[in-house]
Amino acid sequence: MRDFYGTSLANGFMLGTAQYPSPAILADAFKRSGASVATVSLRRESGQDRAGQDFWQLIRDLNVHVLPNTAGCHSVKEAVTTAHMAREVFGTKWIKLEVIGEEDTLQPDVFGLVEAARILSQDGFQVFPYTTEDLVVADRLLDAGCEVLMPWGAPIGSGLGLNNLFGLRAMRAHFPDVPLVIDAGIGLPSQAAAAMELGFDAVLLNTAVAKAGDPAVMATAFAAAITAGQMAHCADPMEPRDMASPSTPVIGKAFLE
Amino acid sequence: MKLQLNGASVDAEVNTLAELLISEGFGGAKVATAVNGAFVPVGLRDNHILREGDSVEVLAPMQGG
Numbered sequence: 001m002r003d004f005y006g007t008s009l010a011n012g013f014m015l016g017t018a019q020y021p022s023p024a025i026l027a028d029a030f031k032r033s034g035a036s037v038a039t040v041s042l043r044r045e046s047g048q049d050r051a052g053q054d055f056w057q058l059i060r061d062l063n064v065h066v067l068p069n070t071a072g073c074h075s076v077k078e079a080v081t082t083a084h085m086a087r088e089v090f091g092t093k094w095i096k097l098e099v100i101g102e103e104d105t106l107q108p109d110v111f112g113l114v115e116a117a118r119i120l121s122q123d124g125f126q127v128f129p130y131t132t133e134d135l136v137v138a139d140r141l142l143d144a145g146c147e148v149l150m151p152w153g154a155p156i157g158s159g160l161g162l163n164n165l166f167g168l169r170a171m172r173a174h175f176p177d178v179p180l181v182i183d184a185g186i187g188l189p190s191q192a193a194a195a196m197e198l199g200f201d202a203v204l205l206n207t208a209v210a211k212a213g214d215p216a217v218m219a220t221a222f223a224a225a226i227t228a229g230q231m232a233h234c235a236d237p238m239e240p241r242d243m244a245s246p247s248t249p250v251i252g253k254a255f256l257e
Numbered sequence: 258m259k260l261q262l263n264g265a266s267v268d269a270e271v272n273t274l275a276e277l278l279i280s281e282g283f284g285g286a287k288v289a290t291a292v293n294g295a296f297v298p299v300g301l302r303d304n305h306i307l308r309e310g311d312s313v314e315v316l317a318p319m320q321g322g
Contacts, residue, residue: 016322045286084298
């Protein structure tokens with residue numbers, strides 16, 4: 001597997017920490033998933049209940065890499081400021097950079113994304129940009145200093161899977177040496193397996209596990225699917241063909257007419 | 258002095274950002290701060306003088322996808 005800014009991950013499973021029915025279920029799902037990365041966020045803290053402090057302890061106990069996000073940011077300034085605050089709180093240079101451009105699809109504002117990525121990269125951040133499968137934008141992000149790209153599979157929280165297989169396959173082929181992560185839109189383990197079979201290095205998902213009837217079992221299923229997809233990719237899959245090709249040898253077949 | 262703290266009005270008799278955090282219950286907490294939209298690193302809170310009407314954001318780790 002390709003490194004992520006020099007960090008080698010045990011597997012290609014990145015799991016979000018939002019929307020679980022309870023902290024205990026979140027912890028159980030992570031344990032069963034074996035995920036190597038947890039995404040987290042920053043929100044307003046109350047001086048009375050200090051809920052963020054308990055959450056931070058829970059995340060530390062997971063003993064995984066932490067990837068803070070800039071979720072909900074709609075401007076470059078907002079995203080850059082949030083990234084600085086996240087770096088201080090979480091003690092990591094990693095930042096999952098989101099600059100949202102459209103409310104219905106939550107698709108990235110790729111212009112703002114490139115600008116924010118350049119500012120943060122120059123300031124020493126290791127940026128994981130949430131982007132589309134657009135190859136030109138990808139090139140601009142690499143020029144801006146990104147060493148990882150995270151194209152969406154489908155809109156955040158939609159569970160639609162890989163909406164543009166052609167575009168994602170083209171991205172993988174176009175950037176053979178860049179670590180690529182499918183971020184968002186995954187709803188089922190089969191979709192995660194498909195992403196890994198295409199040669200993506202990791203899958204980042206949240207809702208599909210957190211909103212499952214049994215998050216721990218779904219996390220286990222995703223872990224198996226991601227491993228299977230990665231193994232299949234490494235095993236060099238056969239090329240599909242339009243017409244049938246008999247698998248059983250024809251030579252030596254009895255004449256029984 | 259009247260301030261905005263995480264979007265709510267507060268009346269606090271403090272001079273600095275560090276004093277505000279202690280008076281509002283954030284002492285020792287893992288938080289990041291911004292004043293009027295600009296990040297204020299932990300090392301600068303002691304010297305960051307607050308002024309009437311300042312808008313202070315105090316953020317902490319939270320669930321995220």
